[in-house]
Amino acid sequence: MNVQKLQQNSYASPSRLSFPFDEIKNAWLPLLLDAYYIADQGVFEGIRRQTAKGRTLACSKWCSHCCSSHTTIPVYPLEVVGVYWYAIEKLDITQKKILLDPLRNHVSGDPCPFLNQGACVIHPMRFLACRHFNVFDTVCAENEDAFFTRREDVLTPIKKYKNDALSKMLPFLGLKTKAQRKEAIKTGWIHQQAQVLQEIEWSKLADRLSSVAH
Ligand code: SF4
Ligand code: SF4
Numbered sequence: 001m002n003v004q005k006l007q008q009n010s011y012a013s014p015s016r017l018s019f020p021f022d023e024i025k026n027a028w029l030p031l032l033l034d035a036y037y038i039a040d041q042g043v044f045e046g047i048r049r050q051t052a053k054g055r056t057l058a059c060s061k062w063c064s065h066c067c068s069s070h071t072t073i074p075v076y077p078l079e080v081v082g083v084y085w086y087a088i089e090k091l092d093i094t095q096k097k098i099l100l101d102p103l104r105n106h107v108s109g110d111p112c113p114f115l116n117q118g119a120c121v122i123h124p125m126r127f128l129a130c131r132h133f134n135v136f137d138t139v140c141a142e143n144e145d146a147f148f149t150r151r152e153d154v155l156t157p158i159k160k161y162k163n164d165a166l167s168k169m170l171p172f173l174g175l176k177t178k179a180q181r182k183e184a185i186k187t188g189w190i191h192q193q194a195q196v197l198q199e200i201e202w203s204k205l206a207d208r209l210s211s212v213a214h
Pocket of ligand 1: 065133134
């Protein structure tokens with residue numbers, strides 16, 4: 001999901017999002033920003049390895065068919081908190097207003113409500129799954145989910161980075177020790193905590209946004 005993608009497309013090394021004041025106020029926020037940074041580093045390295053083998057990243061700015069065609073994008077609990085925070089605290093009034101109707105009218109199974117005119121409104125805080133999804137050589141057709149039509153063209157996230165990113169989020173769910181986090185990933189418990197983006201009741205976020213979008 002590489003709407004406005006970018007950094008990877010131009011092969012610039014990713015940088016960690018930083019909100020110093022908010023990270024002091026919200027103890028959960030550095031966990032999420034660290035997780036996204038680790039994931040971005042893994043994607044960057046994965047793309048670097050594939051391009052070294054002669055493949056070309058197909059994703060580019062404004063390419064967004066994947067955001068509409070994917071129907072089961074996992075969103076972890078900390079990511080839900082993160083997107084609420086980002087939408088309420090960091091989007092400007094215009095962006096908030098853009099999201100109001102899509103969020104309010106979203107029903108289970110609809111495409112992602114954060115996509116607006118080919119761009120991801122929450123792009124800096126897009127979800128782990130969105131960050132991980134990259135396709136090589138051929139741009140996805142409308143309605144195509146390349147994971148099913150040509151798995152060989154889809155980037156497989158490097159396991160160590162992916163697991164480290166997931167592990168970073170686990171203290172939010174009460175798993176403080178390294179052993180607990182390792183077990184949660186090894187057994188797949190972490191994935192059982194995820195919701196599907198398309199099935200989340202986004203109207204609640206619309207209610208929160210409408211109270212601050214003046
Ligand atoms: S090439 Fe496919 S996966 Fe990449 S941004 Fe475009 S639609 Fe999404
Ligand atoms: S949050 Fe939605 S619009 Fe943004 S990248 Fe993910 S699927 Fe696309």
